[in-house]
Amino acid sequence: MRGFWIRIGVLLALGVVDYTLHRPWRLFVLLIIVLYVAEWAAFRHRREAIFIIRQRRHRLANQLQLVTGWLQLGAVQKAEEAMERLMIQEASQSRWFRHLPSHWSYLFLRWDARGEERGVVIRWSGLDTLAPSYRMAWILERRLREAIRMAQSTMTVDFAGEGFRIVVADAPRSVPRGWTLGPDGVAISWPSRRNAVQSTSEQL
Known part of the structure; x- marks a missing residue:
């Protein structure tokens, strides 16, 4: 968080300098600002990529350690079951990279x-x-941020064409605006029923 405010301060300082300079120098400072923002975005994505790799390696190491433990105990069947679960999980995640835009796979x-x-x-x-779209990805990111704060163990994201539904099974009873409390947990859908009705009426 500290680094974020430092970068904001640098941008503000560059903006003030750009405002006080004459026109020929303004273009130069503006170019510096653009390059700085681009480098900031690239650094953020690199940090996210390192975080993703670290988490996946940690999970894979834990699962392989479990398989090794079962084998050392002579429980071959248990080891095979653990390995099978790992293979199923990896196979299901391979769908993230099939016929989807790269920003969705990254999501x-x-x-x-x-x-x-x-x-x-x-x-x-x-x-x-x-059916991925940029708008859908943006809204999904926002709703996932809300859901991850509520979830304690599991949450489900169910896609249906151009919409999705998020269900948090073990969420607290106090829910954010827009979420509903049902028998299967706290849930939210997009597009909402009201938006879907409005869209249908506009098409008619």
Whole structure:
């Protein structure tokens, strides 16, 4: 967080300098600002990538350690079951990279790592029906931030075409605005029923 405010301070300082300079120098300072913002964004993505790799390696190491432990105890069947679960998990995650834009694959990887960090298992379903869009990704990111704060163990994201539904099974009873409390937990859908009705009426 400290680094964030330092970068904001640098941007403000460059903005003040740009405002006080004459026109020929303003373009030069503006170019510096653009390059600085680009480097800032690249640094953020590199840090996210390192975080994702670290979390995935940590999880894989834990699962392989479990398999090794069962083998050392002579429980071959248990080891085979653990290995089979690992293979199923990896196979299901391979769908994140099939026929999806790269920013969507990155979204799945990032949120899987964030869930791993918080001890929350995120289950993704309906990926075969997913019709990705930038707007949908932006709204999904916002809702996932809300959901990950509430979740204690598991949450499910179910895709259906151009929409999705998030269910947090073990969320507290106090829920954020827009979420509903049902028998299967706290849930939210997008597009909401009201938005869907408005969209249908506009088409008619």
